[in-house]
Each structure stands twice: as structure tokens, then as C-alpha cells.
Amino acid sequence: MADNTTLADKIAALKREKNAVILAHYYTRPEVQQVADFIGDSLALSQAAAATDADIILFAGVYFMAETAKVLSPGKKVLIPDPAAGCSLADSCSAADFRRFRERYPDHKVVAYVNTSVEVKALTDICCTSSNAVKIIRALEGQKILFAPDRNLGDYLKRVTGRDDIVLWDGACHVHEKFSLEKILELKREHPDAKVLAHPECKKPVLLAADFVGSTAAIIDYVGSDGGKKYIIVTESGILFELQEKYPEIDFIPAPPTDSTCGCNDCEYMKLVTLPKIYDALVNESPEVVIDEEVRRRAEGSIRNMLGMSK
Known part of the structure; x- marks a missing residue:
């Protein structure tokens, strides 16, 4: 080879x-x-x-x-x-199951994370990303909301927007679910000058311990504007390549999962x-x-709706 x-x-x-x-x-x-x-x-x-x-x-x-x-x-x-x-998150929400779930909430606006299959997007009113999700939810003030598929991101959105009434699908990302709060706090004790940067797909206790919560792109941008010299990174370890390329003078420490001592957390997929x-x-x-053209067109509609709302 x-x-x-x-x-x-x-x-x-x-x-x-x-x-x-x-x-x-x-x-x-x-x-x-x-x-x-x-x-x-x-x-x-x-x-x-x-x-x-x-x-x-x-x-x-x-x-x-x-x-x-x-x-x-x-x-x-x-x-x-x-x-x-x-994707463990996308796979946690099949289109058939999601269709039955949303039928229980006919008066709810359906907001789905972009980490879903095209068939689920086709059943969605508005897509969102981890970068614009807060803005999308706030724009739907006064409307009932069903959010899928990530329960951790959904819980984060409820806290940030004050929308305790959002109905959540019970799905999660296997990578972000596994981060250990105990190990993150241990790293923080070892590196008291390091800030904790976490993805909103992580569990609530991890997010509450973070100095900054944001998407992968937002984490990269935060490092560029913050001026710090050391960060504990709580998302998939692949981001470290881009971070080290952009900021070679900064020390990045990957947060480990609960069930590993490897010092990192990889997405096997x-x-x-x-x-x-x-x-x-x-x-x-x-x-x-x-992709079936009818499914594609409906999925595109949910994405275009998001783009129109997040300008």
C-alpha cells in the first residue's frame, strides 16, 4: 500500500x-x-x-x-x-419512530439538529446547528417546540433560553455522552490555568463545569480571541489537529471519557x-x-427555513 x-x-x-x-x-x-x-x-x-x-x-x-x-x-x-x-446520534432517531413521536405533538414546531438522517430532516420544520440553535429557539417565542434528537443539546437549549416546555427526543452522541466530569475536574486541578471548552452535546454536569460552551467552530474561534495559553478540550479529539495548526503556541489538553485512560475521546465512525x-x-x-427527490426537497425546505431564520 x-x-x-x-x-x-x-x-x-x-x-x-x-x-x-x-x-x-x-x-x-x-x-x-x-x-x-x-x-x-x-x-x-x-x-x-x-x-x-x-x-x-x-x-x-x-x-x-x-x-x-x-x-x-x-x-x-x-x-x-x-x-x-x-452516527450514533443520527441513528438514535429513526424516521419511522420520529414520525410516530411527532404525531403525538401536532401543534408543536419541529426543530431538528442537523445531525439527523435526511428522512428525519424531511419530517422537520426547521433544522439547526449547534452554532445557531439558541437563536432558532429564541426566534420561536410563543410557539410550542419539539426538539430532536440530542437530549443534552436540548437540555442546554432549555436552560439558556428559559424554555422549560420544550419536548425532547431521547437521543445522544456516544462520544459526548462519555466525557467524565471527574476526570475533567482532575485535569483542572492539575492545570489550574487552563479553561474548559465543551461542546453542547455533553451532559449537563460537564457543561456546568465549562468556561465556554460552543460548537467545534465556535471553540476554535474562542481560542483565537480569548488570549489564553492552555485549554482542556471537551469534544471529539479530531479537533486538536485544527487547533494545533492554527495556534501552535497554545497547549491543548484532550478530556478523556469515563471508560478510558487513553487521554482522548474518538468517534469510531x-x-x-x-x-x-x-x-x-x-x-x-x-x-x-x-436520495429520493421528494425526500430531498422536504429536507432542503427545513434547512432553508433555518438559514432564513439565522441571518
């Missing part, structure tokens, strides 16, 4: 030959992020790809992210290097994406993400 440098060169040549762009989420492997044209959060990546003249979008991330890219770029071919790269799989996907132009 070719080494990473050789594969990266071959991938770059294939991108030029096929007019392709590669999107990589912050949680993917460092070598995957290095071959990407765009690195970021899932929705921002899909928007960036939609604005290009590329014929092919390869999404180095998990499956729902590639679906979102297809929703926003129906005329482009969208590839996913490994279709087995799922994100790590399924490798350079050989990216290369093969570009060579074969497969596996391709294909």
Missing part, C-alpha cells in the same frame, strides 16, 4: 482530473484533513461545496453529512468514502474514513449518495 504522501499526491491529481472537492469534518484523521479543500462543521462544509463549480463532492465524514451535501447540491455527484461511517478509502472512492466514483 502506498504511503500517505504518495496517496495524498494521487488524490490531488484525481481531484484535478475529475473536478472534485473534498470536504473533511474536524473530527476526521489529521491526514484526511490535510487532503481536504474545506475543513469545518458539517453544514458549513455542505454550503461551501454548493458554492463551488465542482462536479464531484467527496465528504470525508459520516453519512448524514454526505446526505446534507447532496440535499444542497442535487446536481453534483456526492461520494462517501465509507458508507459504514454512521469518523475514524473509518482513511486516505485509501478516499482514493478508491475518487477512482471508482463510488459509493455515491443517492
Whole structure:
């Protein structure tokens, strides 16, 4: 098998030959992020790809992210290097179960996190991201809300907005669920000058111990504007590559999960994406993400509703 440098060169040549762009989420492997044209959060990546003249979008991330890219770029071919790269949060909310759940609340506005399948987005009134969720909820003042699928993000939204009446779907991300408050506090004792930066998908006790709560992109921006020299990072460990690239002079300490002493917390699905799989996907132009057009249009409507509300 070719080494990473050789594969990266071959991938770059294939991108030029096929007019392709590669999107990589912050949680993917460092070598995957290095071959990407765009690195970021899932929705921002899909928007960036939609604005290009590329014929092919390869999404180095998990499956729902590639679906979102297809929703926003129906005329482009969208590839996913490994279709087995799922998402525990998206998988915790099947479309069939969610349809039955929302039927119990016919007078509620349905707000769904972008970390959902395209079929769930199609059942949603308004999508949201971890960056704009607070703004979306506040814009729906006076309306009953059903929020899915992340109970931790939903609980955070209830606290921040004062909307105790929001109905929550009971789902969670396996990565953010596993962070240990005890180990974070232990790290804080070892590094009293470090600030704790946490993703809102974490459990309430972890968020209450954090100095800042925000999306992956917001965490990166916070570090750039805060002026600190040491941070405990409470989200998937892939973000450390971008943080260290942007701020090499700063010390970043990954928070460990409860059931591990490895000092980090990885998403097993994100790590399924490798350079050989990216290369093969570009060579074969497969596996391709294909979505029923009616489902795609309804899902696009929920995303467009969000974009209109979050300007």
C-alpha cells in the first residue's frame, strides 16, 4: 500500500482530473484533513461545496453529512468514502419512530439538529446547528417546540433560553455522552490555568463545569480571541489537529471519557474514513449518495427555513 504522501499526491491529481472537492469534518484523521479543500462543521462544509463549480463532492465524514451535501447540491455527484461511517446520534432517531413521536405533538414546531438522517430532516420544520440553535429557539417565542434528537443539546437549549416546555427526543452522541466530569475536574486541578471548552452535546454536569460552551467552530474561534495559553478540550479529539495548526503556541489538553485512560475521546465512525478509502472512492466514483427527490426537497425546505431564520 502506498504511503500517505504518495496517496495524498494521487488524490490531488484525481481531484484535478475529475473536478472534485473534498470536504473533511474536524473530527476526521489529521491526514484526511490535510487532503481536504474545506475543513469545518458539517453544514458549513455542505454550503461551501454548493458554492463551488465542482462536479464531484467527496465528504470525508459520516453519512448524514454526505446526505446534507447532496440535499444542497442535487446536481453534483456526492461520494462517501465509507458508507459504514454512521452516527450514533443520527441513528438514535429513526424516521419511522420520529414520525410516530411527532404525531403525538401536532401543534408543536419541529426543530431538528442537523445531525439527523435526511428522512428525519424531511419530517422537520426547521433544522439547526449547534452554532445557531439558541437563536432558532429564541426566534420561536410563543410557539410550542419539539426538539430532536440530542437530549443534552436540548437540555442546554432549555436552560439558556428559559424554555422549560420544550419536548425532547431521547437521543445522544456516544462520544459526548462519555466525557467524565471527574476526570475533567482532575485535569483542572492539575492545570489550574487552563479553561474548559465543551461542546453542547455533553451532559449537563460537564457543561456546568465549562468556561465556554460552543460548537467545534465556535471553540476554535474562542481560542483565537480569548488570549489564553492552555485549554482542556471537551469534544471529539479530531479537533486538536485544527487547533494545533492554527495556534501552535497554545497547549491543548484532550478530556478523556469515563471508560478510558487513553487521554482522548474518538468517534469510531469518523475514524473509518482513511486516505485509501478516499482514493478508491475518487477512482471508482463510488459509493455515491443517492436520495429520493421528494425526500430531498422536504429536507432542503427545513434547512432553508433555518438559514432564513439565522441571518
